[in-house]
Amino acid sequence: MLEISQRGQQMPMSPYRKLTPYADAAKQRGTGVYHLNIGQPDIETPPAMLAAVREAEIKVLEYSPSAGSGSYRQKLAAYYQRNHIPVQPEDILVTAGGSEAIFFAFMSCLNPEDEVVIPEPFYGAYISFAIATDVRIVPVVSTLDEGFALPPIEAFERVITPRTKAIMVCNPSNPTGYVYSEAELLQLLDLCRRHNLFFLSDEAYREYCYEGFATSALQLPGAEQHVVMVDTISKRYSACGARLGALVTKNPDVQAAALKFAQMRVSAPALAQLMGEAAAELPESYFEHTKAEYRARRDLMVRRLRAMPGVTCPTPGGAFYVMARLPVDDAGTFGRWLLEEFSYQGHTVMVSPAAGFYVTPGLGRDEVRLAYVLNLEKLDAALDCLEQGLAAYPGRLVQPIGDATPALEARP
Template identity: 50%
Template structure:
């Protein structure tokens, strides 16, 4: 019998999606499932984006340029510059989601068995992208006790070897919602310049910032032009997860020339989705103002309700729409499956993402879950109430 590759066997399951079969079974038996497990916003996609593809008169659906439509890249450059980021259209390659941008970044900067340092917990697919690229993740653990702040810079420096090629951060963070301060970004910038490393910043949640805080981009650090790589996406900004459009951004010409070879190998990003994404740039500011207000209210509601449950510990995220909650259970994987397989409260249950999958260090985060506050406030209150009742039953 033919054998599966070692790389394939090592590819991790998604902690976000691996429980889907259990959720489907729960729904088939008539149980309502509140999805707190996945960052799929329920916010409507901007009309300007949807209208752009409704009445298209296209006779031939052609390839685009491998870097993406120039009109889109120019308009995206204008958008970034309006937000204070010194990015030209030549600094941008459009990708099939932020996921492909990360694969291009790793493929362009790292060889097999090279190392990338990532503060954990981190977006679970970083493990998958690294495995697919033959790259080894070197984790630096941040903890719920200090709100998942950047670990001391000395902890990073201790891990740098001749194999280290980059540091990767998500700002603001998925799954923690942590927003890196300007000072923390500057500390990382000095470190990567000192050791000739790349600093890859996944900034797909840049708009989702609360409490009067401000996002500080790696693209705004003077003297970091040759080290900085920014990853972006339309998925969350415009509630367009299904468009699968993102981009890789850098001032480093050699890097972008290399990334372009990967872009050419996959031919081009999707045409319809680029048209919609370009149109989405005309979304009025009022849309974002309403969305940010809504998410802040949802965050406040979720944190308030979770803090009412004995034994639950949760930080207050400053960005994105996720938080990590420490639960009074030994194994959140088992608890999450039990919620779907066995439990219901008045015919309803909740689906959460076990947080161990957001770490690469074994046996860490076993009692934690990631919660995405992408549901309406009333649904969040119901979901946390179910969680509260479930924990009482589960402990017994």
């Protein structure tokens, strides 16, 4: 009997798509599904980006250079410079989405069996990239009760071994929405410099910071040899389907290695790069509108969640996700139950069970990640569904009077 690879067997299901078959079945039964499970914004893609493709006079759709077209790299560098990130076109390698940038970063900076230290919970796909590249993720736990703030730097020191090759953060964070301060990033960079480590910085949500601004790791003094930034236009411009990202570093050895991996796949999407050029020239007012919209959605979601009995959540400072602790026996079981057995006014809601954002066994069991990517009216209706679902769920937890230990409520 033929057997698939060990990588294929170990590769986990996406934590935000894992329940998709149950959502599809619910829709087939006629139940509407509010998707809070995935960061797919409903804000319109800027018309100028779509017009750039529609109006392009192309007779032959050719390969672009493996590092990306010269014109796009120049305009992307100018975008970074406007954001006070000291980047030149030669520091940029254009990728097929942020996912390819992460893959290239792992392949260029880490050997098989090397270790990358990441504060958890973290973007669930990092687990898949680690399996694909034979890299081991070493977690440093941050907690919901502390708002998912960066753990003490001593916690990172304790897990560094001779196999440690990199530290990685997502800033602002997917899935927590936490925004790492410049002081926190400087602590991490100092640790990387002292231990000769790469500092991998995923900055997909840089523009969406609701109290102040997110510091790029590339802005830190002494970042040149250590920092490898991965980026994407997906969330910034509501263009997830364009599949256009970038690996950005001033380390020439990393750039040279990443280029060889880029040559392996020949080139990034040419039409997407036209969209990227148009996006890089959008005025700052574009972000003023979208940030205001996401802030309003965040505020609505946090207010509604905190009003639900037994639900706990911090206020995220950026991105468009909330991590919430629910009064349930198991968030994965609850998420499936919502799709299989529950509806409210003809609808139900799809969530991302948070266990898929941890590698430490047992963590996230009663947590979910919720994406506030629906407009305010739909988001409010989705939270109505969640509130009613929590009240009706047979496996909800209750707090007995005089007992500090939650108990499982008996099934009706």
